[in-house]
Amino acid sequence: MTPSSYSRLKWFLILITLALSLVPLFVVGYVIHREFLHTYEDKLTENLRLMTTNRCDAISMFLNERVVQLRMLADIHTYGEMSNQAYLDRVFDALHDTSGSFIDIGVIGQDGGHLAYCGPFDLMQVNYSEEPWFHQAMLKGLYISDVFMGFRNFPHFIIAVKRQEAGRTWILRATIDSDIFTSLVRNVRTGQQGDAYIVNARNELQTPSRFGGKVLAKVAIPDARNGQGVEIHTWERDGTPVIAGITSLPNTGWRLVIMENPDEELSPLLRTRSLIFGLFGACAVMIFIGAWVTVTSAVARLKTSDRERAAMDAAVLQSSKMASLGKLAAGVAHEVNNPLSIIRESAGWIRDIINDGELGEGEAVDELQEAVSDIDRHVERARTVTHRMLGFARRMEPLHEDVDLNMLANQTVSFLENETRHRNILVETRLDPELPLITTDSNQVQQVILNLLENAIDAIREDGSITLTTRTEGNMVALDVADSGEGISRENLSRVFDPFFTTKPTGEGTGLGLSIVYSTLSKLGGTIGVNSEPGGGTTFTVRLPLACPHFPGCKEEI
Numbered sequence: 001m002t003p004s005s006y007s008r009l010k011w012f013l014i015l016i017t018l019a020l021s022l023v024p025l026f027v028v029g030y031v032i033h034r035e036f037l038h039t040y041e042d043k044l045t046e047n048l049r050l051m052t053t054n055r056c057d058a059i060s061m062f063l064n065e066r067v068v069q070l071r072m073l074a075d076i077h078t079y080g081e082m083s084n085q086a087y088l089d090r091v092f093d094a095l096h097d098t099s100g101s102f103i104d105i106g107v108i109g110q111d112g113g114h115l116a117y118c119g120p121f122d123l124m125q126v127n128y129s130e131e132p133w134f135h136q137a138m139l140k141g142l143y144i145s146d147v148f149m150g151f152r153n154f155p156h157f158i159i160a161v162k163r164q165e166a167g168r169t170w171i172l173r174a175t176i177d178s179d180i181f182t183s184l185v186r187n188v189r190t191g192q193q194g195d196a197y198i199v200n201a202r203n204e205l206q207t208p209s210r211f212g213g214k215v216l217a218k219v220a221i222p223d224a225r226n227g228q229g230v231e232i233h234t235w236e237r238d239g240t241p242v243i244a245g246i247t248s249l250p251n252t253g254w255r256l257v258i259m260e261n262p263d264e265e266l267s268p269l270l271r272t273r274s275l276i277f278g279l280f281g282a283c284a285v286m287i288f289i290g291a292w293v294t295v296t297s298a299v300a301r302l303k304t305s306d307r308e309r310a311a312m313d314a315a316v317l318q319s320s321k322m323a324s325l326g327k328l329a330a331g332v333a334h335e336v337n338n339p340l341s342i343i344r345e346s347a348g349w350i351r352d353i354i355n356d357g358e359l360g361e362g363e364a365v366d367e368l369q370e371a372v373s374d375i376d377r378h379v380e381r382a383r384t385v386t387h388r389m390l391g392f393a394r395r396m397e398p399l400h401e402d403v404d405l406n407m408l409a410n411q412t413v414s415f416l417e418n419e420t421r422h423r424n425i426l427v428e429t430r431l432d433p434e435l436p437l438i439t440t441d442s443n444q445v446q447q448v449i450l451n452l453l454e455n456a457i458d459a460i461r462e463d464g465s466i467t468l469t470t471r472t473e474g475n476m477v478a479l480d481v482a483d484s485g486e487g488i489s490r491e492n493l494s495r496v497f498d499p500f501f502t503t504k505p506t507g508e509g510t511g512l513g514l515s516i517v518y519s520t521l522s523k524l525g526g527t528i529g530v531n532s533e534p535g536g537g538t539t540f541t542v543r544l545p546l547a548c549p550h551f552p553g554c555k556e557e558i
Helices: 003-076 085-098 132-140 178-186 267-356 363-393 405-415 417-422 442-460 513-523
Strands: 102-109 114-118 142-144 158-165 168-176 195-199 231-237 240-248 255-260 401-403 425-430 438-440 464-473 476-483 527-532 538-545
Touching (some): 003 158, 003 168, 003 178, 003 240, 003 267, 085 102, 085 114, 401 405, 405 417, 405 464, 405 476, 442 476, 442 538, 513 527
Parallel strands (some): 425 464
Antiparallel strands (some): 142 158, 231 240, 464 476
C-alpha cells in the first residue's frame, strides 16, 4: 500500500469509530438532559411551595405567640393592676425580658383614652376612639392591624385584645417591632434575584421589598385564584422572569409573597449541562485519540525501531571518532612537546649570551631580549595547551587522588574560551574559595564538566550566559552548571539521562553524553540532578563525596 492509501484507511477508520461511538452517546445525553430538566423544574416548584408554607407557618406562629402573650397578660391581671402605671411598667419589663418583639404596651379604656402606657413615645394624652383599629378591636375582641403611620409618624402595626371585667371593658394594645418582623419575612434564601415580602388586601407593602420599594408602597402581583393554600404564579418583573409562591396569612388580611428567579435557581442545572457538554467533548477527543493511536501504532513502532538503530549506529561512529581523536590528540601533544623543548632551550641559550654581555649593549640587544621573553611566554602557552590535550586524551581506570574541583572548573572553562567568545556567551564562575578537596579521578570529573559545558553551549547557541557555582553540602561538594537556554520540557525532563535520548536533530547528537556523565558519576560515588523550566534555562547539579582527610572519622577507600 502507498502512503496515501494508509492515510485514507486511517481517516476512514477514525470517522467510523467516531460515528458509532458519539451518535448514541449524544442521543442518550439529550434524552437524559430533557427528562432531568422537567424533573428539576417540578422540584423547583415544590421547593418554592414548601418554602412559602414553612415561612407562612413561622410568621403565623410569631403573631399567634404575641397574641397569646397579650391575652395571658389581660387574663391574669386585673383592670386595677394594669391601669396602674408603676405596675404596667413592671409587667412590660418582664415582658420585654422574655420577648424583645414589643416596642410599647398600653391599656386603653372604653372611651379610647390611655389608662396607662409604657414605651418610648409620649402617647398618654392620645385618644383612639376615632381610630379604625379601636372599633375593630372593640367589635371583634382581637385585631391585628395593617401597617400604618399613626400618631408615631412611622410605619408600624399593632395587636390589640379586648378584656371585660366587672362591667368594665378595656383594651390591651402592643406595638410590634417592625425590624424583628421584617427579618422574619426576609430571612428566606431566595438568591440574588429573589424577594420576600407581605402585602395587604390593597397590595400595599407591609414589609420592605428588595425590588418593590419601602413599606406602604404598592406592588403589582397577580390576584388570588382560590385564596387557599399556596399558589404558584409566573410573570416578568422589569423584563426578568420570576416565579412566586403566594399564600394568605391566617387572622390577617395579608398575603405572603416569596419570589425567585427561575434562571438563577436553574443555574446548577445549566452548569451541569455545560459540564456534560465538556465531558462529551472530552470523550470525543479521547475516542479520536484512541482511534488515532490504534491505527498508527504499527507505524510508530517501526519509526521507533529505525530511530533506535540510527542512534546506535551514530553512537558507534561517535565512539570511534572519540577514540581516534584521543589518539590524535596524544600524538599531536607528544610531537609538539619535542620541538617546544628545543625552542625553549635555544631561547635560554640566547638569554645566557645576552646576560653574559657577549653581544654588548644597544637597541638591537634590547629588542632581542624582548623577543626571547616572547618566545618563553608563547612556549609556555603552547605547553599548557598540549598538557590539556594529554589530560583529555588519557583513558585510565578511576584514580583516588586529591582533586580541587574549583581548579578543574577553571581549566575546563579556559579550554572552551575561544568557542564561548565566538558565540558571545558569557561564562561566570562563582566558586567557593573554602571548598575542600575531594578524593576522585580528576580526568573523569573534568570530562563530566566538559560534557555539561558543551551541552550548555549547544542549548544557548549564541548570546547567553553560563554560570558555574561550587559549594559544600554536608559531606558532599556540589557543582551547578546553569545556562540561559530554552530549557527542557516537563515530558522530556525525566528522560535526559536515558541512553540514546536526544532532542537534537538527527545526525547532530547521539543521546549518549548525559548518559555517560550519569554512569561516570555513579562509578565515582556521586550523583547528578537537573532542574529546568521551558524558557527559563537549565541547571545541572553534580555532587561528589568530600575528601576523607578533611572530615574526622571518614574512612578512605582505596
